[in-house]
Amino acid sequence: MAREGARPSYDPAGPDRPLRGALQDLRTGRWMAMRTLLAETGQWWLWTQRTQVLAAAAAGTDVVRAWLAEEPDSAHAAVMQARVGVERALRAQRERHLRTHELWIEAWDAAQSASRVAPQNPVPWVCLLALAQLDPEQRWEEHRAAAPEPLLPPGPWGLLAEAGKRDPYNREAHHRMLQFLYARGGTGRLAEAAGYAQWAADRAPAGSALHVLPLYVRVERYRRDSGHDAALDLHWVAEDAARETRHALHAWFEHTHRAERSLLDLNHLAHALWGSHRFADAARVFEAIGPYFTPPPWMYRTSDRDRAVEIFVQARERSRAASDGSGPHP
Structure with missing residues (x-):
């Protein structure tokens, strides 16, 4: 393509x-x-x-x-x-x-x-x-x-x-x-949401978009807790986050066709793969996204929402460069 x-x-x-x-x-x-x-x-x-x-x-x-x-x-x-x-x-x-x-x-x-x-x-x-x-x-x-x-x-x-x-x-x-x-609020609610997302993903068949749910909870957690790039990048290289990202790639993305995929799910997966330094895999997902873009999750990396698209482009080009061998690999 x-x-x-x-x-x-x-x-x-x-x-x-x-x-x-x-x-x-x-x-x-x-x-x-x-x-x-x-x-x-x-x-x-x-x-x-x-x-x-x-x-x-x-x-x-x-x-x-x-x-x-x-x-x-x-x-x-x-x-x-x-x-x-x-x-x-x-x-x-x-x-x-x-x-x-x-x-x-x-x-x-x-x-x-x-x-x-x-x-x-x-x-x-x-x-x-x-x-x-x-x-x-x-x-x-x-x-x-x-x-x-x-x-x-x-x-x-x-x-x-x-x-x-x-x-x-x-x-x-x-x-x-x-x-x-x-919406229920209070301490521990995000832990409940994370448990729910994992429960739903564990029950879902291959190709189901529910395998991407845990990535949304992770975005929600760092959106509430920090909102700073450094914290987000450290977040995605943690082993449990990297494991959930790999799972979404293999259990959802690799079992679906382009027309079946939500753009929002694709953007969350590309964001997670890029954040966890899986640049070659991220490049594949960016190709599936094509000419489109969704503000979440990129807008949570900046206080200037107009810059979200710039961050998306930077992540896409970084992933493509590493995938092509024209940029540094992790």
Whole structure:
């Protein structure tokens, strides 16, 4: 594959051209391309991924509401309505908006409704899992179910199980579970998140994106604790971090094709391989990333978020140079 240009770009659709077309249509206030795209999306993992991106673009508009008004019996429109509701509730919570609770209940109602009209679809259950992080005190009974393993904390395990029944090892469902664990706060919570990520990865088959989960927890740990390059670099050369990085490479990356991989997962793996000085392997992952870029995890290495792309380019070129033999090897 020919090498991509030196300056990557952030594109929420990444290499998914049909999704990019639907997003362009959505931004002009039209929903027909979104409807067609979802009708033609046959795999649940891709349905989950595409609806998440579409909802982020639609949350500030009335496009999905217009679709549902035009086609009130559309199960796909109902699921997208839940998606948009969740996106709005989470944004309100981040901005500490006074309507957060109201938007949360609206989103929960929409997700419950979507689960009834689209009973085989995992996305309504992913939506309910996403809302669980708004209840860090676990006041809702469904957010304090007993874990399937004694060492794991109580949480929205029933919601995770429902998503898993419809799409085993659903990537976003497990990331939403991680976000719930982060939201609980307090000392030791990151250790619980790390235990959960390892548990999920240990159960996942080869090729599952869940093998990358432990790398996200590591990024979250150093994001909270330091945020300085020196600390991050020391972090990745530690044996347990290097082991998790190797595992993600061999159990996920080497068992998947380009179209199956999340750009966010690829960026986290490239970042970890580069940080652990596995430059030849990092170069392979950078090639898979192509001309795209995701701000996390690179933006956590700088207080200037605009510099994140520069750090990405430096890491890519360092990895390529070592892989080609034109730079120093570790």
